[in-house]
Amino acid sequence: MTHPKYSVIIPVYNRPDEMKEMLDSLQNQTIKPFEVVLVEDGSNQKSDFLVDQYELPIFYYFKKNTGPGDSRNYGMDRAKGQYFLFFDSDCVLPEDYFEKLDQSIEEINPDAFGGPDAAHPSFSNVQKAINYAMTSFFTTGGIRGGKKQLDKYQPRSFNMGLKKEVYEKVGGFSDIHPGEDPDLSFRIMNAGYRVSLIQEAVIFHKRRIDFGKFIKQVYKFGVVRVILNRWYPGTGKLVYMLPTLFLLGVLSLLVAAPLTAGYSLLPLSLFVALIGLDAWRTNSFLVGLLAVPASFIQLLGYGFGYLKSQFKLNLFGQSERKAFPSFFFDKK
Known part of the structure; x- marks a missing residue:
């Protein structure tokens, strides 16, 4: 045969x-x-x-x-x-x-x-916006199959x-x-x-997924990346830390806003414009609008998961299965 x-x-x-x-x-x-x-x-x-x-x-x-x-x-x-x-x-x-x-x-x-993966023309606008956030160089640094690969391809x-x-x-x-x-x-x-x-x-x-499910998904991705870096020393890359730096930067700009008459929010406004225009260029005006919250969810959710995982695993020294038991399937 x-x-x-x-x-x-x-x-x-x-x-x-x-x-x-x-x-x-x-x-x-x-x-x-x-x-x-x-x-x-x-x-x-x-x-x-x-x-x-x-x-x-x-x-x-x-x-x-x-x-x-x-x-x-x-x-x-x-x-x-x-x-x-x-x-x-x-x-x-x-x-x-x-x-x-x-x-x-x-x-x-x-x-x-x-x-790589892409959005089909028949997909909903939300699906296309989430696809943009998951594949754009501005949100993932090119690590998910883009032409500008920044890491050994996984x-x-x-x-x-x-x-x-x-x-x-x-x-x-x-x-x-x-x-x-x-x-x-x-x-x-x-x-x-x-x-x-x-x-x-x-x-x-x-x-x-919708935006609610999306934030849970990218949060998990952030958590898991720290686990994988622990399992495979030397695989950590700066690009994996960028969402956490983005999260801390957003919080700092928001805190500084009352003290700067709102001028500290200008970098966020520029980022919003960059994402919206780039997504609009490759999709549609509505997808461009939806890509803005999708991109913030991608970066903030992942960044929070990565930060939480760093604290639990590397600062407090917990085991992966004790810190995040729901991330492991029971095969019994």
């Missing part, structure tokens, strides 16, 4: 509607050198009824809820491809995704890889792949969430494998 080149592994939790859109985009690929491994992570709203609707080799598994990382490991243990690919259920692939990926794989032969599990042999040597995702994807990337690099950014392998990532 000939094994497929790629195993597409997708964990899903109570998202059958999203899963249908994802499978639609896989069905519409210009080339299909893959199997689909769909891992239902203890959902109440199952996606099993979708399997027979597609002319694709789909292998469906249901397991208890142990988190997305462990679900991807579950899928890898059952996958048959030479490469394991991971997407989130809230992603949609352009029709030529595998065509472009396959070409890049043949050219550069990476051990592990990832690609693929994100919404668009990530690795060779089967890498999984067999390094192991899979850990029980931390979020943060399981950069954790795996660090272990892959430490084992001597090459991790590459495939700029052409773009996916559309819905980011099924």
Whole structure:
């Protein structure tokens, strides 16, 4: 039996509607050198009824809820491809995704890889604004798959792949969430494998969140970054500290406002104008307006999480699991 080149592994939790859109985009690929491994992570709203609707080799598994990382490991243990690919259920692939990926794989032969994400024209204005905040150079410093990469690239599990042999040597995702994807990337690099950014392998990532959920998400990202820097000494970068410096700077400017007749707020006004104009230039006027609060949420939420994690872990010396128990899944 000939094994497929790629195993597409997708964990899903109570998202059958999203899963249908994802499978639609896989069905519409210009080339299909893959199997689909769909891992239902203890959902109440199952996606099993979708399997027979597609002319694709789909292998469906249901397991208890142990988190997305462990679900991807579950899928890898059952996958048959030479490469394991991971997407989130809230992603949609352009029709030529595998065509472009396959070409890049043949050219550069990476051990592990990832690609950037973008907003689809059909996304809501809030989704587009959040996507801007998550990918803009002005808010993330270019560390999430942009062309101006400031750090060794750490693929994100919404668009990530690795060779089967890498999984067999390094192991899979850990029980931390979020943060399981950069954790795996660090272990892959430490084992001597090459991790590459495939700029052409773009996916559309819905980011099924509103501003309220977004601040909780980026807060967690800030917390996790300190944990990862503790686990992997030498991986800390100045760019990870910038949101915290932004947070402290905003607080200082607000405190100084009454003493400076409001002039201390001028830097914030300039930042607002910069973000709004840049987002407007690449999207629309309304997205430009919404990108301003999205960017402040991105920076302030991440900055607070990073600062809190620094205090708990490095100042007070607490263990990661004691300081932030909800960030670790119980696999028992």
